[in-house]
Amino acid sequence: MNRFLLPLVLIALVSLACSLTSTATPTAEIPPVETAAPPPIPIEAAAEATVSSGKAVLLFTIGMHIEPMGETAQGYKSGKGDYHQPPFFQRQVQDILVVTQIVEAHGGRMTIQAQSPFTSVAIESGNTLLADLAARGHEIALHFHEDAHLGKKPESLSVQQWCAVMKQEIALIQQASGVSIIRYWSGGNLYVDVYEAAECAGLDVNSDWKNPRLQETPLEFVGVNPWRPAGGTDGVDLSAFTQHDPNGAIIFLPEGQYDKTNFASMRRSNAAGGDEAYFEYLKQSLYASLAAADAGKVNVFHFTVHPGEFRGDPQTPFGVIEKFLTEVVDPLIASGQVQWATFSQMADAFAAWEQASPSVAPR
Numbered sequence: 001m002n003r004f005l006l007p008l009v010l011i012a013l014v015s016l017a018c019s020l021t022s023t024a025t026p027t028a029e030i031p032p033v034e035t036a037a038p039p040p041i042p043i044e045a046a047a048e049a050t051v052s053s054g055k056a057v058l059l060f061t062i063g064m065h066i067e068p069m070g071e072t073a074q075g076y077k078s079g080k081g082d083y084h085q086p087p088f089f090q091r092q093v094q095d096i097l098v099v100t101q102i103v104e105a106h107g108g109r110m111t112i113q114a115q116s117p118f119t120s121v122a123i124e125s126g127n128t129l130l131a132d133l134a135a136r137g138h139e140i141a142l143h144f145h146e147d148a149h150l151g152k153k154p155e156s157l158s159v160q161q162w163c164a165v166m167k168q169e170i171a172l173i174q175q176a177s178g179v180s181i182i183r184y185w186s187g188g189n190l191y192v193d194v195y196e197a198a199e200c201a202g203l204d205v206n207s208d209w210k211n212p213r214l215q216e217t218p219l220e221f222v223g224v225n226p227w228r229p230a231g232g233t234d235g236v237d238l239s240a241f242t243q244h245d246p247n248g249a250i251i252f253l254p255e256g257q258y259d260k261t262n263f264a265s266m267r268r269s270n271a272a273g274g275d276e277a278y279f280e281y282l283k284q285s286l287y288a289s290l291a292a293a294d295a296g297k298v299n300v301f302h303f304t305v306h307p308g309e310f311r312g313d314p315q316t317p318f319g320v321i322e323k324f325l326t327e328v329v330d331p332l333i334a335s336g337q338v339q340w341a342t343f344s345q346m347a348d349a350f351a352a353w354e355q356a357s358p359s360v361a362p363r
């Protein structure tokens with residue numbers, strides 16, 4: 001792919017940006033979505049730029065975790081809301097649409113991570129959100145809350161039991177989205193055999209490691225360069241996880257150059273200053289990640305949102321995300337320092353880099 005085409009593609013994407021639908025009132029219907037799908041981001045350009053331009057490029061996206069609200073496909077109940085309640089489901093569908101449209105207007109695509117009961121309710125009610133997002137170039141993936149699908153002591157279960165239930169959840173995602181290949185998952189973080197289970201279920205890309213009990217991420221796991229962990233972790237022994245295994249089946253995408261262990265949960269803390277302060281911290285972390293980016297390696301930065309999170313002022317829903325993309329991300333895209341890439345596109349760029357630089361340590 002000729003990388004000089006990329007600015008033209010981005011201009012085309014920006015000009016396709018549609019006006020955002022107000023979310024002031026939850027409605028029972030999904031608003032009409034652009035039918036002319038913008039072209040997907042040409043990721044070969046990202047891999048090429050990273051490997052051959054001599055200039056460090058940071059691949060960037062925003063991931064979304066759709067949580068297990070209500071009774072899951074395996075019969076466990078969890079969460080504060082319930083997707084089986086149509087107004088709740090529709091409100092979250094609306095929120096997901098608005099956020100993805102904001103990201104699209106900036107030329108980006110997200111990795112949307114779902115699980116039951118969101119997927120099963122979408123199938124039962126004929127909701128096409130996940131299929132629509134996939135058609136518009138977003139990656140559809142798995143967010144796996146182990147206790148919501150495997151019960152109270154998931155770490156005591158076998159790889160086969162994990163694999164079977166992961167496959168069950170993936171099948172629901174495939175049915176709800178029409179996407180046949182699901183590669184990325186988040187979750188299952190304290191199960192030492194999670195990588196064997198995920199490989200068995202056909203997954204090969206992972207990130208967002210956070211200790212669900214402490215809501216913290218060890219600083220050993222942060223940074224900008226992906227690697228293939230030699231194994232999982234129980235949250236105490238980090239040695240296999242932090243060790244690179246060139247033959248490892250799973251590519252791990254660290255979140256970036258964060259300097260706090262609670263970066264994944266501080267968004268929920270009003271004491272930390274609320275949404276504005278959180279996005280200020282994201283900006284500092286993005287700049288730190290750019291400084292840490294290596295022209296000879298694949299570099300990534302991403303953060304996570306949940307449906308409805310950062311909704312803010314109803315007059316300008318999700319204004320804090322729009323502002324961050326406009327003021328912080330867009331200039332870096334324009335200068336070529338940052339490129340949008342979904343998680344699987346980041347992993348593909350890493351795999352291409354591995355082929356091109358077999359003797360270089362990934363991190």
Ligand SMILES: [Zn+2]
Nearest residue numbers: 065067143145
């Ligand atoms: Zn979650």
